Amino acid sequence: MKIAIISVSDKGKDLASKLKEKLDDDSTIIRTDLYHKNVRKNFPILFNEYDAIIAIMASGILIRSIASLIESKVTDPAILNIDDNGNFVISTLSGHLGGANKLTHKIAELINATPVITTSTDVNKRLGIDVLAKDLYLSIDDSKEILFFNKAILDEKKLNFKINPDGNFDYLFDYLNNVTLEMDVSFDYSKEVDADEIHVALDGHEIILKERKIVVGIGCRRGKEFEKIQEGLFKSIDELNIHKSRINMLASAEIKKDEAGILQLSKELDIPVNFVEIDKLKLFESRDVQKSDFVYSKFGIYGVCEPSALITAGFDSKLIYKKTSYDGVTISIALSKY
Incomplete structure (x- = not known):
């Protein structure tokens, strides 16, 4: 993950520098770059260049700065909001596919802050279909179906997973057995499904998850x-x-x-x-x-x-x-x- 940290105050700048030092030691963080002030100029650039943006500033400044840049939960970067004192880390945008929720927990632990997560599946201890896709590095063919399937999961409906019997899905079974969040699933096997795909269906709706290499x-x-x-x-x-x-x-x-x-x-x-x-x-x-x-x-x-x-x-x-x-x-x- 490539991260940009942007601050507007001197106190926020100090916090950004300390956070960068910690993130540079993390092998899963590819690069961390610091930006200070010039919010209107920087945000349009950061939005397309980084996987995640950590904004150390008032939420009002952040929201007004990104409002016109937001396009899709599939393409928007993860956005985190931290106050100058580092008391709270708020997952603000792209909590699931963008990885903001997981990054929020990581950052909060690093600076001894309180993580704030508001997505329904998370607060209700349910496994979102987009969380599963993100965790297993799978692409989603139709992001418009995410809302339907996540609502079905919240309503405790059983999803049908169809996979190819010749594929190796040990990673999927291991994940579902060990994840702490809940998802009710059944499995069917079909050679008509590609060996690198998982077809998820319910009530006439279908979403295809495909392995990214x-x-x-x-x-x-x-x-x-x-x-x-x-x-x-x-x-x-x-x-x-x-x-x-x-x-x-x-x-x-x-x-x-x-x-x-x-x-x-x-x-x-x-x-x-x-x-x-x-x-x-x-x-x-x-x-x-x-x-x-x-x-x-x-x-x-x-x-x-x-x-x-x-x-x-x-x-x-x-x-x-x-x-x-x-x-x-x-x-x-x-x-x-x-």
Whole structure:
């Protein structure tokens, strides 16, 4: 998640700086940038550039600043509102698909504040269909149906999930078994459903959830043991609450195509690995990729795990886990746009 923090007062600016320090240590936060004042000028830019905006200011200023920018719960960024004293963190916009509710809890814990959540499914301890999609990294084909299904969940109606019997949906079963919120579901199996889709139906309504591609990028020292590479991968996906069955692909640079540990990991997890050509890595540019002068001095490229993951995940993909080192192993995770 890429976050912008914008403040208007000196006290708010100090709080923003302290919060950035904490967020920079979080591997799931790709980048945190600070902005101060110039609210009218900055908000239109931030709205399209960041996954989340944390506004440290009075709610009236925030609401007036974003009112004309709001378009859709599918595309609008998560918006959080914090008072200057850091007493309350309010999930203001895009609580579910944008991730504002979860981010609100994270930020409140970091600054010892009270989180404020107002979405109906959350306050009634119910699992929204859009929350399930967000948590499992699934796209939704028709966002207009979200309201119908969430209302049905609040009314304690049973939803029918139709899936392909040849697909691996361990991640879905594990999630439904362990989530603390409630959702009543039944399952049907059909080969007419694509193996990467979940069809949810009730009373003539249907919504299709489709897996977005999750790619784990891997870099490592030559000859690194399989067990150490696997350990790094598991630690990374645990931080994101991603079940191993939800990983679609592994990725690394072609200089690692003979790396025994990576090849064994691919075989053990039954997940294909893509080794990206050096020329593609040399040409790849992204502000979100961390550049390593050491890697460049050896291979002529600035990184392995992050660019490999992003290239493999496809055009307009994004990092959801920045390069993190685990005893000679580097791991990053990219998510496709669709």
